[in-house]
Amino acid sequence: MRNSDNQTPPRVVIGMDPHKRSVTIEVMTPDEGIVGHGRFGTDEAGFAAMLDYARRWPDRVWAIEGCEGIGRHVAHRLLPLGEEVVDVPAKLSARMRVFATGQGRKTDDTDGHSIALVGVRMQGLQSVVHDEQLKLLRLLVDRRRRIGEDHSRMICQLHALILELVPGGAKRDLSAAQARAILAKVRPRDAVGKARKRVAMELVVDLERLYQRKKAANKELTDLVKATGTGLLDLRGIGPSGAARLLVEVGDITRFPSKAHFASWTGTAPIDVSSASTPTTGCPAVGTVRSTGSCTSWPSSSCATAPAQAVPTTTGRSPRGRPRTQRCGA
Numbered sequence: 001m002r003n004s005d006n007q008t009p010p011r012v013v014i015g016m017d018p019h020k021r022s023v024t025i026e027v028m029t030p031d032e033g034i035v036g037h038g039r040f041g042t043d044e045a046g047f048a049a050m051l052d053y054a055r056r057w058p059d060r061v062w063a064i065e066g067c068e069g070i071g072r073h074v075a076h077r078l079l080p081l082g083e084e085v086v087d088v089p090a091k092l093s094a095r096m097r098v099f100a101t102g103q104g105r106k107t108d109d110t111d112g113h114s115i116a117l118v119g120v121r122m123q124g125l126q127s128v129v130h131d132e133q134l135k136l137l138r139l140l141v142d143r144r145r146r147i148g149e150d151h152s153r154m155i156c157q158l159h160a161l162i163l164e165l166v167p168g169g170a171k172r173d174l175s176a177a178q179a180r181a182i183l184a185k186v187r188p189r190d191a192v193g194k195a196r197k198r199v200a201m202e203l204v205v206d207l208e209r210l211y212q213r214k215k216a217a218n219k220e221l222t223d224l225v226k227a228t229g230t231g232l233l234d235l236r237g238i239g240p241s242g243a244a245r246l247l248v249e250v251g252d253i254t255r256f257p258s259k260a261h262f263a264s265w266t267g268t269a270p271i272d273v274s275s276a277s278t279p280t281t282g283c284p285a286v287g288t289v290r291s292t293g294s295c296t297s298w299p300s301s302s303c304a305t306a307p308a309q310a311v312p313t314t315t316g317r318s319p320r321g322r323p324r325t326q327r328c329g330a
Contacts, residue, residue: 011059012036015088015116017108018064018071024108025050027057028116039108042074051081063088063119065111067128079130086125092118126255134248137224141244144217148241151210154203161200165193176207 010029017024020042027036036057040050054060062078064071067087075085097106097114119125158179163169165186170179183201188194221240225233225247232243256262263269 011061012057013116013119014054014057014060014062015112015114015119016062016064016071016074017111017115018042018066018074019108020070020073022046023050023074024112025054026109026112026116027054027060028120030120032117032120034113034116037109037112047074047077060084061086061119063115063125064128065093065115066090075128076130076135079128085128086119087128088115088118088125092122096121126252129252131252133224133228134251137221137228137244138248140217140221140224141241141248144214144221144241144244147210147214147217151207151214154207154210158200158203158207161196161203164196165200176204176211179207180204 012035013028013030014036015026015028022039022041024039025037026034028034036053038050038053040046040053060083062075062083062085064075064085065088066072067075067085069090075087078085093111093114096117097110155174159169159174162174162179162182165188166182170182179200183197183204186193186197188197218240221244222233225240225243228247230243230247232238232246233240238246250262253262256265260269
C-alpha cells in the first residue's frame with residue numbers, strides 16, 4: 001500500500017534470518033503487508049547492499065533472530081550505525097512459523113517471514129544495546145572458559161600417560177608440579193616408555209604455561225568485574241569467572257519488569273503445585289527447574305522440607321490388600 005506524499009511512511013519491521021555467510025530479510029508493515037524481500041551476503045559488499053536496500057524505509061526496526069547467537073555478528077554491525085535492533089527468540093519464530101505457513105517447513109524465506117511477524121505482532125521484545133564493556137566481558141569470559149577446557153583435557157591426557165609409567169597412576173587432583181615430581185622418579189628403559197615420558201613432560205610444560213595464562217585471565221576479569229560496580233565478588237562461592245558469566249548472560253537487568261520475572265528466568269522462582277511441584281510442600285520437584293549454573297536466590301522457609309516422622313516398627317500383620325489373581329497353569 002502506497003502512502004501519499006504528505007503522509008508519514010509507516011514504521012516497518014525488517015525480519016532477518018541470519019547465517020554465517022548470508023542473511024535473508026523480509027520487510028513488513030504494521031498491517032502485515034510484505035513490501036520488500038531479499039537475500040544478501042555478510043561480507044562488506046553484501047552488508048552495504050543490504051543497508052542501501054533498507055534505506056528505502058527511513059522509519060525501520062530490525063528484528064533479528066538469535067542476537068546473542070548466530071545473529072550476533074550482524075546485529076553488532078548494525079548498532080554502531082545507529083540502527084534499532086530487537087532480539088527475536090528462536091522459540092517465538094518457530095511457533096510463528098508453524099501457524100504462519102500451516103506446515104512448519106523450515107526454509108530461509110519462511111524463517112524471514114516468521115521473524116518479521118514476531119517483530120510486528122509481539123510487544124516487549126528485548127532491544128539490543130551497544131555496550132562495549134559487556135562485549136569485552138563476554139570475549140574474556142569465553143577465553144577463560146576455553147582455558148579451563150584446555151586444562152581439563154591436558155590433565156586427562158597426563159593421567160593416561162602416567163598410568164602407563166607408574167603402577168596405579170597418580171592421584172585425582174594432579175598439578176603440574178606434582179606430575180613433574182612423579183615423572184622425575186620414572187626411568188623407562190624401552191623406546192616406548194621413553195617416548196611416553198617425553199610426551200608427558202611436554203604436557204607438564206604446557207600446563208605450567210597454562211597456569212600463567214589462567215592467572216592473568218582471572219586478574220583481568222577481576223578488574224573488569226569490579227569496574228562494573230557489582231557486588232557479586234563479595235558472595236561466597238562466586239569467583240571472577242562466575243561473576244563475569246552472570247553479568248554477560250543477564251545483560252541489561254532493566255529488561256526484567258520485576259524480581260519475580262528475573263527469578264523465573266533463572267529458574268529459582270517457586271513453581272505452582274498444578275504445574276510441576278510436590279503436592280505436600282509446594283516446592284519445585286526435582287528435575288523441573290531450569291538450571292542456569294548459578295544461584296541467584298535462596299528458597300523460602302515455606303519450601304523447606306519437613307523432617308520425616310519416625311515410622312513405627314511393628315511386628316503385626318499389615319492390612320490385607322487386593323487379593324492376588326491366580327495364574328492359569330498346570
